[in-house]
Amino acid sequence: MKAADPIIAFGSSPHARVRPLPLSAVRLGDGFWSARQRAIHENGLWHGLEQLRKTGSVEAFDIAAGLSSAEARGLVYRDSDLYKWLEAASYALGSRACEELRPDVDSIIEKIEGTQDSDGYLNTWFVGERKKDRFTNLESDHEIYCAGHLIQAAIAHHRATGQRRLLIVAERLASHLYEQFGPDGRFATGGHPCAEMALAELYRETGNRRWLTLSQRFLDARGQDPPVLGGKEYLLDHLPVREQRAAAGHAVRALYLYAGAADIYLETGEDTLLDSLTTLWEDVQTGKTYITGGVGARHEGEAFGERYELPNARAYAETCAATASVMWNWRMFAITADAKYIDVIENALYNSFLSGVSLDGTRYFYVNPLECDASHERRPWFDCACCPPNIYRTICSVHGLFFATDDDGVFVNLYDNVQLRHSEFALRMTTRYPWDGDVSLEVQSEGEFELRLRIPRWCGAAVVETPEGRREAQPGAFHRVRRAWRNGDRVLLRMQMPALRVAANPRIRENRNAAAFIRGPIVYCFESAGNPGVPVRDACVNAGAHVAHDWRPDLLSGVEALTTEGRVPRSCFSAQSAYFGPEQAVESDRAVRLTAVPYFARANREPGEMIVWMPIAEK
């Protein structure tokens, strides 16, 4: 076991209120997330490598190193896709899950080593004739972004394997960036944030403060006058980060930037930065987040919309944006120890993020609408292939989000069948979560500390049973149990988990007089599959109808399904016209029984329509 391999090593950051646990301290037992990891370990990573090979991302390194004379293929940021795959594969190796991948990992690292220039520069796009274009188009050339992803992969690889070889490459590249953009270089930054996070983490990994300085310079270079990125909102260059108050621009870029700013705060404690981050976070939560945790409503510019601009069928809600939301909120939790950030992580993970990947791990969604027709199908890969490897690295490291500690105790953030062993401390969690709200925790070590159980905001009521007795727990916060624990002590958390109908703020126009269905952290949707003969996008749910749930072991690898009563109104089919005359009634036609399945599990059966927010039938 490595001494420390957390996802993000803020354990010694002066402005962190919590410490992360090493990935290797947490072992997922058979349960919800182990099934997701298995799909990625056994299928996704292999499928991804095949696609990266097929589309030229691997070959690009051979070409750049002069080992192949083929024509390079792919887009300007293709290197980053391979780096993210490498990061995910490193987590898998660290989990002792994919030992068979090691030769591929080693071979790819060798290719990367062979591609690096003597001055440290590394990017397969800017070789040969394009060498003269290095760092000439910072708005769109993604060189600094790709460097960021290499650094993240190198850190993950080092932590997982103990090997320094990729980290050496990363530090050489970071040195080159420092020469170009450090205190004695240009005051500029790249169009797509990422290096801010990566360099802050490289500082944590190596102790070399130059990397933190460079991270800060990249952050500070945005929003200057004159601007270095054309002042474009799309590139988050419309205002200095410290003056940004409303989430705007390209959602993934924005969230990567906020995550980088949070990393810098963790090291510097600069209040202005935290003020901005807190305000931006409130803004994202207030009418810029789908009920699925999806963010970035607009196709145009892949951007945040205005407040309450959350169209369902035209939702963008890129899988990468949900990933980025997890990254940012994990850092905000590190800063504050506030359960609300884990609420956002849980919401994104189980819904908008996880919807990005099929149950078997090999088919993906780039955008995650909340309503669609049969043409919206998963695909094996994308020309712009950012999402699949982001899925891999997030799922392969998800167990790193389950716990955190401080001097007084341990935070239990997420629930699943998990065994935690760290130094002298051990804890075993047993649950059917997210399908059931009962969680049993067994302390397997001795000592006085505080156990903090996150009571999710979706939870109406919860009780905690400890050796001292039974207490009610407040949703939206950590429930704290302090005692001198003895080996074998048990705590039982019982969260009520009824199937619920949810209403939206009326400013979200499309959802007016419509209901969404949730149970626990899971958002549900209605698909054509499982509702034979029902045109689900035309159906309504009855106003007062009961919502039942039942476990279906054979459905979609095992899910709780919801059922309720609804109707299919007649007029949807008789009228092609867009507008009806005055006071024209919509007559009820036939009653239907409606079945909903978890949103993340959609599009794993035959193609069809899907809808999350279903209209409520007039009485």
Next chain:
Amino acid sequence: MKAADPIIAFGSSPHARVRPLPLSAVRLGDGFWSARQRAIHENGLWHGLEQLRKTGSVEAFDIAAGLSSAEARGLVYRDSDLYKWLEAASYALGSRACEELRPDVDSIIEKIEGTQDSDGYLNTWFVGERKKDRFTNLESDHEIYCAGHLIQAAIAHHRATGQRRLLIVAERLASHLYEQFGPDGRFATGGHPCAEMALAELYRETGNRRWLTLSQRFLDARGQDPPVLGGKEYLLDHLPVREQRAAAGHAVRALYLYAGAADIYLETGEDTLLDSLTTLWEDVQTGKTYITGGVGARHEGEAFGERYELPNARAYAETCAATASVMWNWRMFAITADAKYIDVIENALYNSFLSGVSLDGTRYFYVNPLECDASHERRPWFDCACCPPNIYRTICSVHGLFFATDDDGVFVNLYDNVQLRHSEFALRMTTRYPWDGDVSLEVQSEGEFELRLRIPRWCGAAVVETPEGRREAQPGAFHRVRRAWRNGDRVLLRMQMPALRVAANPRIRENRNAAAFIRGPIVYCFESAGNPGVPVRDACVNAGAHVAHDWRPDLLSGVEALTTEGRVPRSCFSAQSAYFGPEQAVESDRAVRLTAVPYFARANREPGEMIVWMPIAEK
């Protein structure tokens, strides 16, 4: 009086079922449209010329002709803005309205003449160093599009003034295009349609069939394999026009293309083309048109959305698209004599189109959403200045749409105070339309013919009183009255015009359980101005509330305003959260009286919120 100066001269087209009347045959009396024309004649055209001068569109011709050594400004399609202004100014000259503009018109024509190359080529962008780039980038360089607009301006100028000088320039340019792209040239076309319409009309104006041939070639070149415009849907190159069945791509380009195809049909009678146009028209009407007549829902690509994808706040509904809809539907009417096309024209004219210009004619909207906050304000001009001159040319020629004829009689399409005199035929129309549904027609000549009165589709019931008596008239069709008319005979059309609440097809998600308000052809909206203290975007209208209307002579230059009862619910203000828990009621707070004004007249008072589709309060 000129022999014939219609907007589009399909009077001799073999496949036209109606003939247009000359613009000079129709004189608007004091009324709704004369006020709009006056605003353009007295303010708009002058303001536009000043802006075209200020932004370099006029100067570009001096620079291209070598008369100025300034640095050229503006965008690649800047010439077209000036041409559209020239077309509008020509209509104004034809109306004897803006004699003071004549020197400017002449001077601009002189500049255009001076800019044309000896080979006929004419475009201020592709001069000097850029000469080598002529016709090298048909996707985006707009050369053929600009040529189309020059031809349209030249025809209008010729018809209005009898002068041939700009027409000579246009024919020389057309000849150059014919050499490049005619039967002996490249089989290709430009990214932005326009020349298809213009060349068909140049054929009608000159009798030279080469122009029709070239128009057809430009039409046919789209959607080929291999594609000439990259096969892009945005450029309408995804399918051959004859195989296009769903309106898609950039809305203005699409509608210009369909209009050009209709022009070609008028001359060729090719059934396949008409089949496509009819199918496309149905598609545009079925869930791709706002209640305002606005089209092109998406900001992304300024494109048509899917069916029923009609977001209100994020509507694109470009002013130019409403203009283009009028152009296309006018041609479809020419082909069919069907009143439904005039219904679409009326809907667009009074609402989505007219909302593009302030009451005084000098401030504009490019996009026309159906809901907005206070930041959406009119602007004096745009970098991409296509909309204002499209407004000018449409309003300055609007009287050309009022009537049409065939061998048996006259079609009365639109209603206003109008005097028609054509050959031996004269007719006088008196009405307060669109504020009142009574229209009085006095025949001022003798002879047997059929008078066809369009009964609009918005009209619930109408009666027509003739010397023979009183008859009910069917909405959505022409009501026909045939008799041997005597000078002084009167016909009275009485259209019921109550204020109506309208419901939308439930597939238009945002409008579910919301109402829009119309009266006659006018769509209404609620603005902060006129509703003091009411947050109109949070208000609801009461389910059964009466809608009153009253004439307000001092409001917005005189409009009928609507008033009704509603509420402002409390929860909009107490909760910042986007999603409410289960079964959480929205409590009614305070009752409010709501005032609505015509959508076209919005944003002529202090900035504020605006909404067309208002939610219906729960009982």
